[in-house]
Amino acid sequence: MSDEQAGRILSWTNDPSKPGFTPLPGAIDAHCHVFGPMAQFPFSAKAKYLPRDAGAEALFALRDHLGFSRNVIVQASCHGIDNAATLHAIAASGGRARGVAVVDPAIGDAELDRLHAGGMRGVRFNFLKRLVDDAPKDKFIAVSQRIARLGWHVVVYFEADILEELRPFLAAIPVPVVIDHMGRPDVSQGPEGADMRAFRALLDSRDDIWTKVTCPDRLDPKGAPYDDFVRAVRPLVADYPDRILWGTDWPHPNMQDDIPDDGALVDVIPRIAPTPELQRKLLVDNPMRLYWPEEM
Template sequence: MTERNERTVLGVRHGAPAFEVPAGATDTHVHVFGPAEHFPFAADRSYTPGAAAVADLERLQALLRLDRVVLVQPSPYGTDNRCLLAALSELGARARAVAVVDPIASDEELQHLRAAGVRGVRLNLESAGQHDPAVALDGVRRLAARIAPLGWHLQTYTTLPVIAALEAELSTLPVPLVIDHFGRATAARGIEQPGFAALLALVGAGRAYVKLSAPCRISAASDYADVADIAQALIRANPDRMLWATDWPHTARRRNPNALLAAIEPFEPEDDGRALNRLNEWTAGDRDLMHRILVRNPARLYGF
């Protein structure tokens, strides 16, 4: 078997880490899909992904020398977390998860999710095309109230304008807040862009974690070079609130609104080994910083 094949997962080749990955390193944002005959997608989904099995994820983890992983409920499953729970069961103690739940979910359902390894809920505003701060605030408040007794965190995927509009409210939530994918900053606009100061303020005050993940969603530059300033500004603001993730298996960044749901949407060919090495570059190879971002911070948040 060739080296290329040995480092390939779902048809994408992943480079090797160019540094010593610390024990307990965690990928804090991945998705698992399928098999479709066992875990049907929601009828109102916006796309239909291909299969990305636990075995594929385990292979990626081995290639990147990672020990822990956090599964995040993807939007095509809606609030049906059965695929997520099956993957948690298969992965065992090395995994935690973030579910998507209805604010009126029963206490019994939430306790069942907690026992299985769920440690937070996700409010995915961006994938739903929801950019109204009032709607976002209503969802944040309702979910935060439900999950506070469980000791969970609230994870949200939204934009800088929404974050800036809700900065005061987000800074007083009764639960930890996790913001996906650099807060959807536009890398080409740099650290002075509107809304980024609000994100930095939340991070600096310890009121929000940010996932340094999916640079492909905020940059069109070669090797996402313009993301470095964004990432380093966030790290400087508060390294104890930084998380890292691959966003594997990389669902499409842009969708064709006329695409048929029967058509399987291919995954993006992102090199996750390069993504891990990019983090090492953003920290200038600082081993303490890398340990905090890859090990200590996720262990604190997800209870590893």
């Protein structure tokens, strides 16, 4: 490790296992990130964590190792509103990646057009106080109105304890909405627990709210093989098959104390989506509809 990376957070393994499950041809890792490299793409002065470099080359090597075909790269909070690292990775992908940006609420239409040309297809609004200092709902609504002409969607990241507070905000967004990690429910409650019932009510409130059935490593306190996560999430996948996405969350921001094995995460897929039809919707058809609709 170089002196430049010394003291920075490592949250991923350099030798993930080869999953037993083979993703379908065309499968998409629809939630991942890149970090730096810092010398080329400095981190935000407001960043709450300082990771080691995890750039496009490492991401695409993982993609190939796990058996995926494409990536959706979500702008990491450590880079703030400077999307350069994500745009660089998309450009380096040879058309095999698209992205979700984080933007200044005052962004102009010309900059939105530039992001679209660079492969962005959505904006992310983060409500985790440990990651961001400010989440102005009124300004976020204004941004969501301005991206409608581009055919973009909004990605929202929050924890289950503020779902009720966010309902009016989510209802006011005029474009499709994707909820990161199901709003981080307590999966130990099971599929009929209060958190999952509340999240289902949100999905039932409008038919263009999607979700990422992701991050058993974050959500299941018992850890691998993530039985509580599977038990809670499998019925959700069955009941909302056309509005689900999956991703590795690599390089697993802030998971330095319990680094997951990406191969083991992939092996959760057939346990929550046990049929070939569900697997195709989850890994191919649904992310293609959102991120490569021109190829559908």
